[in-house]
Amino acid sequence: MAYELHYWDGLQGRGEFVRLALEDAGERYMDVARGKPKAGYGTEGMMRVLNSTTEPHIPFAPPFLKDGELIVPHVANILLYLGPKLNLAPKDEDLRYVAHGLQLTIADFVAEVHDTHHPLATDLYYEDQKDAAKIRTQSFLEKRVPKFMSYFERVLKQNPHGDKQMIGDTTTYVDLSIFQIVDGLHYAFPRAMKKFGAQYPRVAAIHDAVLKRPKIAAYVDSDRRIPFNESGIFRHYPELDQDA
Structure with missing residues (x-):
């Protein structure tokens, strides 16, 4: 099934x-x-x-x-x-819980992305909380993105198997999720993300490597991949974006 x-x-x-x-x-x-x-x-x-x-x-x-x-x-x-x-987890059972912890950290980050455009209440429209969203987004881009991305950069640097994957020596679902959050940030905040590759080269390399995986590349180019839009978590509102 x-x-x-x-x-x-x-x-x-x-x-x-x-x-x-x-x-x-x-x-x-x-x-x-x-x-x-x-x-x-x-x-x-x-x-x-x-x-x-x-x-x-x-x-x-x-x-x-x-x-x-x-x-x-x-x-x-x-x-x-x-x-x-799916063969997307570490073979070592102990490392599977480390991967799970990384995924939970990504979940925390995703929640903060959501709160950039809905900082006051989820049942209010974005237009009803734009002023608060501007304040929240500025803090997110200046403080929270560096905090999370610097951590992911350090995880990659300290991986004993090399910095080509987040954990272990093979691609896992954590790498795929890193791709998604970086891709989403580029959509939502293109101005703020201009220097992302220089600031976080290992994280950027994970994004690029995942995009080159044949089945991911085919999926991204297919109609199965729903485009980013302003109903999702990663939303592009020009008034919230800022220069890097």
């Missing part, structure tokens, strides 16, 4: 971190919300699971993955589950 990925249609969002792993592995999967409602898919199909009164262990919100009867929620948890199955 193909994996079923449940996430909102029309945006990359957090679901993209899971899609990248499945695409890189060449794994069959169903992006449920993008399927045909007549076949039991679409957003309605996803909501049936979320609103179920009989399904055990229901998730709080997308993304979640269904593998047969098993439901696995949360990006980092999904990737912890999928990593060994």
Whole structure:
């Protein structure tokens, strides 16, 4: 059976971190919300699971993955589950928990990206909190991006197997996720990211190396890859961007 990925249609969002792993592995999967409602898919199909009164262990919100009867929620948890199955996790079991910790750190970063355009409340429109968003984004670009990226740069530098991957000696889902956050930052803040490669060369190299992976390159060029847009986590509002 193909994996079923449940996430909102029309945006990359957090679901993209899971899609990248499945695409890189060449794994069959169903992006449920993008399927045909007549076949039991679409957003309605996803909501049936979320609103179920009989399904055990229901998730709080997308993304979640269904593998047969098993439901696995949360990006980092999904990737912890999928990593060994897709050959995208360290062989060393102890290192799998290190990889999980790195993915949780990426999740923290993604939450901060979201808060640049929704600093006050998620149920308010961006237009209702633009002034606060400008203050939050300035702090994010000047303080938080350097803090996270310097950490990832140091992780790469201190990897005993070399700085070509975040952990171990083979590509893992953590590398794919680094690609996604760097790609998203370039979309959201093109002015601020002009010097990114010079400031964080190892992290930038991971992004470029992942983009050269054949199945990722094919996915990025396909219509399966939903373009970045202003409904997702990484949003480009020119008034929030600033020169590097």
